[in-house]
Amino acid sequence: MRAASAIAASPDKPLSVLTVGEVAEPELPEGWVAVEVRAASLNHHDLWSLRGVGLPGDRLPMILGCDAAGVTPEGDEVVIYPVVADSGDPRGMSLLSERFPGTLAERVAVPRDNLIPKPAGLSFLDAACLPTAWLTAYNMLVTRGRVDLASSVLVQGAGGGVATAAVVLALAMGKTVYATSRDPGKRAKIAALGAVAVEPGARLPERVDVVIESVGQPTFDHSMKCAAPGARIVVCGATGGHLATVDLRRLFAMRLELLGSVMGTLPELEALMDLLVEKDIRPVIDSIYGFSAVADAFAHLESGDVFGKVALDFLH
Missing domain, CATH: 3.90.180.10 (Medium-chain alcohol dehydrogenases, catalytic domain)
Structure with a gap:
């Protein structure tokens, strides 16, 4: 499957260590499920990872990305909550792409308990902008x-x-x-x-x-x-x-x-999605890229000339 990964750390030129290519299918520990990603979004967290902040060399290469929405093997449309319980981290938790492979891949493994049904009123792109x-x-x-x-x-x-x-x-x-x-x-x-x-x-x-x-x-x-x-x-x-x-x-x-404040809880993410549907508001999306142009999306994010979210459409 295709994925966008950090292969090294570069504090000054983070995009130089971004690679897009074929990787192995995700491993599925007990209680985890592989979600087919339909849309994702970028965060500055991804750029910091490429710079080596919070992502030491012994975890490389690492698939990037915290945010995504997609479809389970059963056909359910879901939003991924990216905070994973992690006894190996001093915080007791980590975000996808810190210790476990992230969401910028055609399929991502996540705990089934981290999946939230996507409201019918939100598109995959809208939903993928929310979790971080x-x-x-x-x-x-x-x-x-x-x-x-x-x-x-x-x-x-x-x-x-x-x-x-x-x-x-x-x-x-x-x-x-x-x-x-x-x-x-x-x-x-x-x-x-x-x-x-x-x-x-x-x-x-x-x-x-x-x-x-x-x-x-x-x-x-x-x-x-x-x-x-x-x-x-x-x-x-x-x-x-x-x-x-x-x-x-x-x-x-x-x-x-x-x-x-750091992130939020899974119930808060559910409440946030309910609020968007109730108030008929949607995330501000600066730009949308196909996954084949993910390197361009990262370059745009790094430029700082962004208003809102940079999103990735995996269907284009």
């Missing part, structure tokens, strides 16, 4: 950020998968959403979604109740200053730098909460 970025955004807003108690949300660095998902979801939940981007073109797209687009560091007309933070060092001071008393600042990444400075005086004086 959109689930993370949902967890940040609903579970960690308690957005049901909020009226306003700030999303830093909108354009990427998680941040764009957070904008769409918060708007669907009836919140006032402010979102930052350095790129004027992306700010125009943010505004078209219904959010208030602002430049990084700009003064907001109000303090917000929830901040979605995935940029880190360049935006963190702004996130703190924009937070209302008792606000939740939820962090899922640090693409711009991880050594942010925290003003502890503001933290305690404003009774702020700093919360970390």
